[in-house]
Amino acid sequence: MTEPHDGFAHGGAGNDGGKHDGGKHDGSRHSAPRRGSGRPGRGRGAHRGVAPHDATPRDTPRNNPRVVAYDILTDVLAKDAYANLLTPRLLSGRDMPERNRAFATDLVYGTLRWMRLLDAIVAAAAKRPREAIDGATLTVLRLGAYQSLFLGVPDHAAVSQSVSLARRRVGAHAGGFVNAVMHRVVARGLKEWQSIVTSRIPRDHAAERLGVRWSHPDWIVQALDASWRASGYDDAAWRHVAEGADGAAEGAAPGAAPRATSDVALGSAIDALLERDNEPPSVTLVARPGLVTRDEIIAALPHTAQHELGLWSPYALRVHGVTPERLAAVRGHRAGVEDEGSQLAALALAACPLDGPDTAWLDMCAGPGGKTALLASIAAGRHATVTANEPTHHRADLVRENVSALPDGVIDDVLELDGRMLGQMFPGRFDRVLVDAPCSGLGALRRRPEARWRKDEADLTALTQLQLGLLESALRAVRPGGVVAYVTCSPALPETTQIVDAALEGHPEAERCDATAVLHGVNPGIPLPARPGDVQLFGHVHDTDQMFISLLRRTA
Numbered sequence: 001m002t003e004p005h006d007g008f009a010h011g012g013a014g015n016d017g018g019k020h021d022g023g024k025h026d027g028s029r030h031s032a033p034r035r036g037s038g039r040p041g042r043g044r045g046a047h048r049g050v051a052p053h054d055a056t057p058r059d060t061p062r063n064n065p066r067v068v069a070y071d072i073l074t075d076v077l078a079k080d081a082y083a084n085l086l087t088p089r090l091l092s093g094r095d096m097p098e099r100n101r102a103f104a105t106d107l108v109y110g111t112l113r114w115m116r117l118l119d120a121i122v123a124a125a126a127k128r129p130r131e132a133i134d135g136a137t138l139t140v141l142r143l144g145a146y147q148s149l150f151l152g153v154p155d156h157a158a159v160s161q162s163v164s165l166a167r168r169r170v171g172a173h174a175g176g177f178v179n180a181v182m183h184r185v186v187a188r189g190l191k192e193w194q195s196i197v198t199s200r201i202p203r204d205h206a207a208e209r210l211g212v213r214w215s216h217p218d219w220i221v222q223a224l225d226a227s228w229r230a231s232g233y234d235d236a237a238w239r240h241v242a243e244g245a246d247g248a249a250e251g252a253a254p255g256a257a258p259r260a261t262s263d264v265a266l267g268s269a270i271d272a273l274l275e276r277d278n279e280p281p282s283v284t285l286v287a288r289p290g291l292v293t294r295d296e297i298i299a300a301l302p303h304t305a306q307h308e309l310g311l312w313s314p315y316a317l318r319v320h321g322v323t324p325e326r327l328a329a330v331r332g333h334r335a336g337v338e339d340e341g342s343q344l345a346a347l348a349l350a351a352c353p354l355d356g357p358d359t360a361w362l363d364m365c366a367g368p369g370g371k372t373a374l375l376a377s378i379a380a381g382r383h384a385t386v387t388a389n390e391p392t393h394h395r396a397d398l399v400r401e402n403v404s405a406l407p408d409g410v411i412d413d414v415l416e417l418d419g420r421m422l423g424q425m426f427p428g429r430f431d432r433v434l435v436d437a438p439c440s441g442l443g444a445l446r447r448r449p450e451a452r453w454r455k456d457e458a459d460l461t462a463l464t465q466l467q468l469g470l471l472e473s474a475l476r477a478v479r480p481g482g483v484v485a486y487v488t489c490s491p492a493l494p495e496t497t498q499i500v501d502a503a504l505e506g507h508p509e510a511e512r513c514d515a516t517a518v519l520h521g522v523n524p525g526i527p528l529p530a531r532p533g534d535v536q537l538f539g540h541v542h543d544t545d546q547m548f549i550s551l552l553r554r555t556a
């Protein structure tokens with residue numbers, strides 16, 4: 001079999017990063033509103049940078065990035081493998097230039113993230129339902145459509161390489177069909193396809209329209225939309241963040257109120273929120289206070305790395321082009337990899353005003369110990385100690401490892417208990433308690449490309465009894481006057497405000513504090529809800545994971 005000319009492995013797709021297609025390419029790509037922080041390698045055109053120029057070894061199934069990506073996708077989709085574990089493992093040891101590895105990785109992650117939209121486009125181009133296309137051919141077409149519509153691979157390469165892949169992995173019979181469908185796919189740009197496939201969905205099925213356009217399941221669209229609506233942000237908050245970057249979300253006139261439809265606010269912040277969920281996060285480090293400074297980390301970065309200070313946390317440093325585990329500060333646990341949302345959650349607990357003694361802190365759900373280490377490094381400067389608790393043994397070991405750079409005595413103990421027992425075991429013992437509760441993880445979808453397709457609606461309520469039990473236990477373990485932070489990496493209301501409301505209902509001795517005021521004390525520039533109370537962080541506003549932070553005080 002003769003491999004059609006790629007135009008890619010020989011550098012043909014990467015130089016100008018676009019299609020010379022007479023305006024077909026609409027420049028819409030999958031970039032989201034972002035602060036003008038100049039994050040390198042991100043956003044519009046970023047992926048085009050992966051087009052390989054390196055000398056390429058002879059093309060074989062083992063080193064062809066499209067074949068490798070196809071094989072990984074097949075395992076992820078058929079065998080429930082995790083893309084972020086499988087991809088580096090399968091790519092290691094292959095005779096591939098670095099840029100081809102990056103291309104294969106991008107193909108896998110991007111195709112998984114955008115799978116619902118890609119399927120709709122492929123089905124429309126094939127003029128048959130997705131279910132009528134066999135799984136292997138569908139995967140080839142998803143990859144082909146992703147290359148064409150998101151990576152700017154030239155039409156001839158996207159088509160011919162998809163045909164070649166189909167012949168290699170599906171069989172010679174599939175070549176003609178893939179050729180015909182891919183020709184139709186590449187004839188239009190992304191925005192045009194988004195309009196075509198969403199226009200086929202009835203207008204009052206707003207969640208489905210958004211779900212297809214931004215490639216999320218309907219129930220997640222609804223959960224995120226409900227959270228955004230309840231979060232108390234002025235709709236201008238995200239527009240403000242978007243200014244100076246890519247502009248407001250499509251369909252939203254600047255300054256216009258969101259158009260409410262049957263079940264979601266179409267053309268509003270929810271577009272930006274969902275779009276942002278499709279962007280891989282940057283790597284953020286935390287410089288643990290008292291152990292290392294950001295300047296010291298910056299000084300030790302390799303010349304090839306780029307960095308910028310975090311947006312909100314005084315300890316956050318965003319880095320690019322460096323493997324964090326290779327940094328001495330990270331290896332020595334003086335720094336760690338920690339999203340700014342997580343840093344803000346720990347900082348909010350530490351910053352909440354308190355009368356009386358402030359020496360005993362508890363981290364009730366500590367594994368793997370990111371927040372414990374940040375809390376403990378702050379505690380060390382205030383002569384307080386931290387008790388960590390994590391019932392899963394290997395995660396408790398990770399906590400021990402994460403806090404190993406702290407001075408002796410700062411960590412009082414690392415317990416391995418069910419957090420729900422701690423209230424009874426240590427009533428009124430602690431001044432500050434963190435409950436970073438196990439949750440659905442709906443706030444970190446951008447980190448695991450396939451996660452959104454593996455979760456279901458039941459996940460939103462699966463852990464609510466445990467979450468409530470942990471928060472109630474924390475309210476017993478804290479002393480009168482002390483504070484509890486209830487935190488989740490999920491914005492879904494059943495796991496966030498509804499848990500806090502239920503706990504307060506059963507505990508008249510506790511009250512909600514104003515987390516917005518506390519966080520503004522941490523950094524007055526953080527965009528926060530216009531009303532006092534709990535804080536829900538959002539990717540499209542804060543460029544963080546979507547952490548929920550509630551602060552409660554025990555009054556009696």
Ligand SMILES: C[S@@+](CC[C@H](N)C(=O)[O-])C[C@H]1O[C@@H](n2cnc3c(N)ncnc32)[C@H](O)[C@@H]1O
Nearest residue numbers: 365366367368369370371392418419436437438
């Ligand atoms: C969201 S994670 C915590 C992340 C951690 N705080 C950090 O920043 O690295 C939730 C943790 O709660 C733990 N967990 C699960 N059930 C628990 C229980 N009954 N009591 C206490 N912790 C529990 C899980 O094992 C998991 O490590």
